[in-house]
Amino acid sequence: MENNDITILLVDDEPDILEFLRYNLEKEGYRVLTAKNGQKALRLAVQYKPKLVILDVMMPVMDGMEACAEIRKIPDLAGTMIAFLTARGEDYSQIAGFEAGADDYITKPIKPKLFVSRIQALLRRHKELPEESNIIKLKGFTIDKERYVVVKDEQEFNLARKEFELLQFLVSRPDKVVTRDEIFANVWGEDVIVGDRTIDVHIRRIREKLGIESIRTIKGVGYKFDEG
16 A cells, blocks of 8 residues: 555644644655544544544543544444554553553654654554455354454444454464564564553453453463363
8 A cells, every 4th residue: 555545644732743743744645634632533533534543642622542532432443543642751651542442652752754664663564454354253252354343142342453453363373372572563563662561451451341251361471362
């Protein structure tokens, strides 16, 4: 996919930051939309279905955390990636951001080349899945990779993007112990820096949402999906 086919939504209440980020992304050929609060961002996201949303945390009307959580409730936006843009020293928790459904966070101020590099790293993780393997049927539930939906007992569950990708990764290696390093490399990518508790939080949320006990914690090593 060419850069001019990729839409990125920038959300920040500071006009100078919006202009700075927009300029550097458009210079790389991306199509860029902007919003000054989470409420407007939500409307634009529904209308244009961007590949990536970059959200400031502290904003009027609707802050970044709330906007992220609302976007994650919309099935049509299940494949959209979300990154938080946070100021140094801001009262912000990575874990809270990942729990809201974010894929990554970027600290500002940030140099243009580094900013673009982080965006490109995120977009490299945004891969189209082949049609022939869209449905994975397991004992007790089904994974629909095209719609980012899990079906269990005839009920559909919309997981956050990283929760879905983590479940899919574990399911693809049934009855095999997967280390934390393997999960980080395959689900988040080596270019994305996340905290040690990130995987634990996502596993807990998958278990709570789906009510499954198939994902076992292997203490000191990683996790295992029990197929049986």
